[in-house]
Amino acid sequence: MKRSTTFVGVACIGLSFATVFGASGSALAARKAVQAHQAVQKKQAITLTMMWWGDPSRAERIHRVIHVFEHEHPEIHIVGQFTPFSAYFDKLNTQLATQTAPDIFSLGSNINDYANKGVLLNLNPYVGKVLDVSGVPKNLLTYNTFNGHLYGVPSGVNAYAIIANKNVFQKAGIPLPKDNWTWNDFEKICVTIHKKLGNSYYGAYNDAGTGDAFGVFLAQRGHVLYDAKTKKVGFTLKDAEDWFTFWSRLQKEGAVLPPDLQSSNPNNAGTSLVESGKVAMQFAPANQIGSFQGYTKDRLVLLPVPVGPKGHGTSLGESQILVGYAKTQHPKEVAEFMNFWVNDANAIQIMGTNIGVPVTAKMRAVLKKQATASDLQLYNYCDQVAKYPSPSTPVYNIPGLNEWANDLSDISGKVAYGQLTPVQAAQQLLADAQQVVASNQ
Amino acid sequence: MRQVAISLERSLARPRRRSVRSLQEAVAAYAFMLPWLVGFFGLAVGPMAASLYLSLTDYSLLAPPHFIGVANYVRIFTQDPSFYQSLRVTTLYVLLSVPCRLLFALAVAMALDQGIRAVGLYRTIYYIPSLMGGSVAVALVWKKVFGYDGVFNHFLSLFGWQGMDWVANPKTVLYTIVGLSVWQFGSAMLIFLAGLKQIPAELYEAASVDGASRVRRFVSITLPLLTPTILFNLVMGIISSFQNFTSGYIIGDGRGGPLQSTLFYTLNLYLQGFSYFHMGYAAALAWVMLIILALLTWLLFATQRYWVFYFDGQEKG
Numbered sequence: 001m002k003r004s005t006t007f008v009g010v011a012c013i014g015l016s017f018a019t020v021f022g023a024s025g026s027a028l029a030a031r032k033a034v035q036a037h038q039a040v041q042k043k044q045a046i047t048l049t050m051m052w053w054g055d056p057s058r059a060e061r062i063h064r065v066i067h068v069f070e071h072e073h074p075e076i077h078i079v080g081q082f083t084p085f086s087a088y089f090d091k092l093n094t095q096l097a098t099q100t101a102p103d104i105f106s107l108g109s110n111i112n113d114y115a116n117k118g119v120l121l122n123l124n125p126y127v128g129k130v131l132d133v134s135g136v137p138k139n140l141l142t143y144n145t146f147n148g149h150l151y152g153v154p155s156g157v158n159a160y161a162i163i164a165n166k167n168v169f170q171k172a173g174i175p176l177p178k179d180n181w182t183w184n185d186f187e188k189i190c191v192t193i194h195k196k197l198g199n200s201y202y203g204a205y206n207d208a209g210t211g212d213a214f215g216v217f218l219a220q221r222g223h224v225l226y227d228a229k230t231k232k233v234g235f236t237l238k239d240a241e242d243w244f245t246f247w248s249r250l251q252k253e254g255a256v257l258p259p260d261l262q263s264s265n266p267n268n269a270g271t272s273l274v275e276s277g278k279v280a281m282q283f284a285p286a287n288q289i290g291s292f293q294g295y296t297k298d299r300l301v302l303l304p305v306p307v308g309p310k311g312h313g314t315s316l317g318e319s320q321i322l323v324g325y326a327k328t329q330h331p332k333e334v335a336e337f338m339n340f341w342v343n344d345a346n347a348i349q350i351m352g353t354n355i356g357v358p359v360t361a362k363m364r365a366v367l368k369k370q371a372t373a374s375d376l377q378l379y380n381y382c383d384q385v386a387k388y389p390s391p392s393t394p395v396y397n398i399p400g401l402n403e404w405a406n407d408l409s410d411i412s413g414k415v416a417y418g419q420l421t422p423v424q425a426a427q428q429l430l431a432d433a434q435q436v437v438a439s440n441q
Numbered sequence: 442m443r444q445v446a447i448s449l450e451r452s453l454a455r456p457r458r459r460s461v462r463s464l465q466e467a468v469a470a471y472a473f474m475l476p477w478l479v480g481f482f483g484l485a486v487g488p489m490a491a492s493l494y495l496s497l498t499d500y501s502l503l504a505p506p507h508f509i510g511v512a513n514y515v516r517i518f519t520q521d522p523s524f525y526q527s528l529r530v531t532t533l534y535v536l537l538s539v540p541c542r543l544l545f546a547l548a549v550a551m552a553l554d555q556g557i558r559a560v561g562l563y564r565t566i567y568y569i570p571s572l573m574g575g576s577v578a579v580a581l582v583w584k585k586v587f588g589y590d591g592v593f594n595h596f597l598s599l600f601g602w603q604g605m606d607w608v609a610n611p612k613t614v615l616y617t618i619v620g621l622s623v624w625q626f627g628s629a630m631l632i633f634l635a636g637l638k639q640i641p642a643e644l645y646e647a648a649s650v651d652g653a654s655r656v657r658r659f660v661s662i663t664l665p666l667l668t669p670t671i672l673f674n675l676v677m678g679i680i681s682s683f684q685n686f687t688s689g690y691i692i693g694d695g696r697g698g699p700l701q702s703t704l705f706y707t708l709n710l711y712l713q714g715f716s717y718f719h720m721g722y723a724a725a726l727a728w729v730m731l732i733i734l735a736l737l738t739w740l741l742f743a744t745q746r747y748w749v750f751y752f753d754g755q756e757k758g
Contacts (some may be wrong), residue, residue: 093502
């Protein structure tokens with residue numbers, strides 16, 4: 001009895017050690033196997049990872065770009081991964097925290113969130129060498145430059161717009177609005193469509209909770225969401241009050257989609273009621289017109305955003321920004337890929353306008369040759385928007401974008417459900433924005 | 442108790458001979474426990490200590506944490522409406538889902554305890570939802586079922602009732618999630634089944650001889666003798682319901698919407714930590730949750746002297 005206990009005990013110790021060392025042993029074996037594999041594929045000694053958000057069709061395009069790049073650079077292998085937008089930043093944040101972030105990834109107007117936290121690769125050493133940004137407009141480069149360091153290259157240019165279903169306008173017997181239409185015209189059209197087509201039709205989505213639309217509204221009044229210079233919230237109580245009052249009035253008139261229908265039919269490509277013709281208009285980034293059109297036989301058109309008190313619509317901005325991870329093992333290769341992304345005709349032809357209009361004039365010329373009807377609308381719209389004066393200083397989103405976006409959408413929901421008056425909502429929005437900015441400095 | 446006393450006496454009587462052997466036994470015991478100890482310290486105690494430290498820091502995930510004392514805890518209770526909202530949602534969910542699930546589980550367990558054939562098969566079938574219920578896939582299906590064009594509304598239309606989008610409406614979405622939770626009654630059911638099997642048959646026989654009705658037998662025999670099992674299921678149910686995440690994340694919009702009606706405690710914690718760059722604050726939320734759960738559990742155990750009956754010949758007190 002005694003001996004057997006001892007034996008079992010010893011055996012067990014042995015076993016657990018064997019497990020521990022066995023595990024490290026097998027890890028060692030795995031590493032050797034990988035090294036052997038790499039030795040065989042000497043040409044692909046460098047592996048980069050890349051992450052972006054979007055749907056499978058965007059992924060398919062990016063994978064083709066990667067494939068062409070690998071063909072030209074046999075020593076580099078790129079592993080792509082993608083997530084839907086809703087989960088993208090949660091995933092990215094986790095990867096950055098555990099230092100397992102991809103070598104290359106996409107950001108948007110929240111680049112300041114990351115640039116100021118020191119997690120992005122400084123591209124200065126590569127500019128003019130492997131990375132040619134000479135064709136990229138100055139203001140776009142300035143946008144991605146923090147403390148003199150260039151942190152990203154723009155994937156495309158874009159402008160905020162309204163996607164409208166032309167068939168709905170025809171059915172209601174009203175013409176499409178003119179280019180310099182105002183917010184009042186927007187309201188009138190929404191009301192008319194609802195009145196003419198009946199109760200289950202609406203003029204527009206209620207975009208009170210859409211941060212970008214609010215940003216456009218503010219810019220037209222000479223304000224910004226966030227003033228990067230003073231590091232303070234850039235809008236006033238009056239701005240927010242007017243914003244919520246406007247949408248709340250439209251809702252009372254039945255002109256915009258009620259909140260429950262809105263949450264069951266989010267205004268994304270594939271689920272938006274603009275595609276099915278129940279809703280006539282919605283705010284969206286202009287380059288989305290192609291994706292939306294893919295889901296419907298109705299004719300979709302791009303309308304400029306309504307102009308503000310000074311007659312301004314909106315200005316061109318970066319749709320997405322390609323950045324590198326500060327701790328990447330292969331910064332030079334990251335820069336090489338960025339160069340390919342911005343300047344290679346093959347890459348541009350594959351991507352089309354999926355992420356926006358190409359940033360260099362040369363590449364825009366390449367694309368115009370293969371433009372579809374939706375693309376042409378996009379180009380025309382961007383040309384038109386380019387005529388509006390653009391802000392002299394870069395306009396970033398509020399630091400802590402995720403939290404701010406959630407607050408805005410919650411508060412606008414409360415207005416839509418009648419739990420807050422526009423005035424209360426404005427007070428809460430401003431307080432929340434200040435709190436978010438303060439906790440993300 | 443008596444046995445313990447005897448072995449204690451023995452070990453006192455022969456201290457020397459036992460020491461070598463007890464050392465060997467101890468080594469063997471620790472060797473057996475080693476995998477668990479490694480897991481316990483590496484995967485539970487270590488991370489918990491780290492989270493306790495992080496809860497006292499301002500940690501943005503991307504920059505190193507810096508110590509700020511109890512500021513996170515102060516903010517939870519004084520400045521954060523989303524904390525109270527998440528607590529409201531979670532409390533309502535626990536209050537609805539736990540009793541419903543236990544009642545349902547007990548009903549099914551009693552039906553299966555009638556000596557029907559192929560009990561094993563039914564037991565397995567009814568347990569399947571518990572295995573799948575926590576999954577993303579089922580939550581997605583659930584969302585479709587209760588959507589505007591979902592199966593549930595088609596079912597209602599058979600009776601001429603007009604449905605609505607149950608998951609997009611802030612007033613009803615929580616009830617659909619409660620429904621999903623009740624559907625996962627399997628593990629509670631298995632434990633109830635085991636509890637029912639423990640009740641001596643002669644009690645029922647005696648009661649039948651005395652002419653007790655079914656209801657009477659249930660109220661006077663089954664229920665009292667099942668109270669320890671009910672207590673166990675209640676505690677486990679409250680803990681697991683309080684930690685509900687997946688169904689809220691998927692069936693809601695993943696951000697607590699519509700109108701923060703699906704902002705479960707754990708979802709709020711997740712958003713604060715992974716989405717809003719407030720990992721230190723999220724760690725503090727986790728510790729507050731631990732304290733809340735510990736208090737609830739202690740409260741339940743404190744009340745057991747009033748309603749839990751241990752059938753082991755003597756009353757517990």
